[in-house]
Amino acid sequence: MLTSGAVAVAFLCLVILTSFLACRYGLLPFKSKNKPGTRIESFLQKNESIHPKRYTYADVKRMTKSFAVKLGQGGFGAVYKGSLHDGRQVAVKMLKDTQGDGEEFMNEVASISRTSHVNVVTLLGFCLQGSKRALIYEYMPNGSLERYAFTGDMNSENLLTWERLFDIAIGTARGLEYLHRGCNTRIVHFDIKPHNILLDQDFCPKISDFGLAKLCLNKESAISIVGARGTIGYIAPEVYSKQFGTISSKSDVYSYGMMVLEMVGARDRNTSADSDHSSQYFPQWLYEHLDDYCVGASEINGETTELVRKMIVVGLWCIQVIPTDRPTMTRVVEMLEGSTSNLELPPRVLLS
Structure with missing residues (x-):
């Protein structure tokens, strides 16, 4: 007959064995974690009324002709040229398989699906099939602002006029x-830079890449984020x-200002090589x-x-x-649309 001590030991062994098997095969609900795909599917179901058309991976391969024309490559993955059944040209962003918990994918779908503005890129569809994730946008034939504003060749055809x-x-x-005031849900982009400003056939700018964006309540002013985000x-x-x-x-306003001042400095290179500002913080020099x-x-x-004065003063x-x-961006638009006679320089407090 077993002693009470032996029974206790046997019971303890049974608990340990059961716990091991449960953890090993995912039988304990508190040990299991939703896979990224499950989390994204849940998000898509909750937002079914707003997200755009969903495509299969076979559809994506078909529209890009098996990814024949690559438009660009970045840390997120690659962008390919494609076309829909109705003949519309599209840009297909294929996200890397190792995109973590899918936060950037969900941010992009959630953010752009809520927008409709001539200066915001249109998301036409997406693909989520296993580890394959793709975002399908309207095609921007003139690429990004970075391609035009920051060329080193003053005689280049890519040099834009003032x-x-x-x-x-x-x-x-x-x-x-x-994004800040006109949407039903306020959106802070957090990654405004030349690379994320796309240009259509008429060079109309469109804000793109909402992977770091934050959706906010309309009355909310302060935003809580974990760690620095942006470029x-x-x-x-x-x-x-x-x-x-x-x-x-x-925070978006700051990024916009830095981008505008960079546009100014990159467009005029006559002062870069032989002037005294090359070793000085450029906004301070301006x-x-x-x-x-x-x-x-x-x-x-x-x-x-x-025009140049407006860009500089607003940027500062x-x-x-x-x-x-x-x-605010509303005030920025007013300053750019108004007369320079009403523009005053800001206090001389710049971050160098």
């Missing part, structure tokens, strides 16, 4: 204003450290030499001088270190 750069700047501002050089100070202020839509720079960059054309306002000192 007038066209200004139109791109104001179009992007309108798109951001819509170095365009990330607002408060995203790095709370000592600068709270994270909000003003602040100190605004009048001379505007006249030099525009070749003494009055109208162009005004947008990159103020303290978020509350920056304008």
Whole structure:
């Protein structure tokens, strides 16, 4: 007959064995974790009324002719050219198989599916089949702003005029204003940069790549995020450290300002090689030499001088270190559409 001690040991062994088998084969509900695909499927079911058409992986292969034409490559995966049954050309972004828990995929679908604006790229469909994830967008024949604004060749056919750069700047501002205030659900992009501004056949700018975007309640001002998100050089100070202020839509304003000032500096390279600003923080240099720079960059054309001045002054306002000192995107649009006579330079407080 077994003693009480032996029974206890046997029971303990049975518990250990049962726990091992349960963990090994996923029988314990508190040990099991939803696979990324399951989490995404659940998200898609809850948002079925807003997300665009779903395609199979076979459909994606067919529309891209087995991924014959690659348009670009990035950390997220690759983009291929394709066409739908009705003849519309599309850009198919194939996300890498190792895209974590699917957060970027869901962000993209959730964000763009809620938008409808001439300056925001249109998501036409998506694919989710096993580990295969794809996002299908309207095709932008002129690529990204990065391709045009930041060429090193002053005689290149890719060099945009000041007038066209200004139109791109104001179009992007309108798109951001819509995301911040015009949507039913407010959207903060968190990755505004030249690479994510796409240009259609008429060079109309469209904001793209919502993988880092944050959906917010309309009345919500401060945003909570885990870790810094965005691209170095365009990330607002408060995203790095709370000592600068709270994270909000003003973080996009900062990124927009840095992009506009980079557009200005990249367009005019006459001052880059032989002037005294090459070793100085460029926004600070612009602040100190605004009048001379505007006249030099525009070749003494009055109208162009005004456009350049608007871009610089607005850019300097947008990159103020303290978020509350920056304008809203609504105010940015007003400044760009208004007269330069009403534009004042911001306080000389820049992050160098």
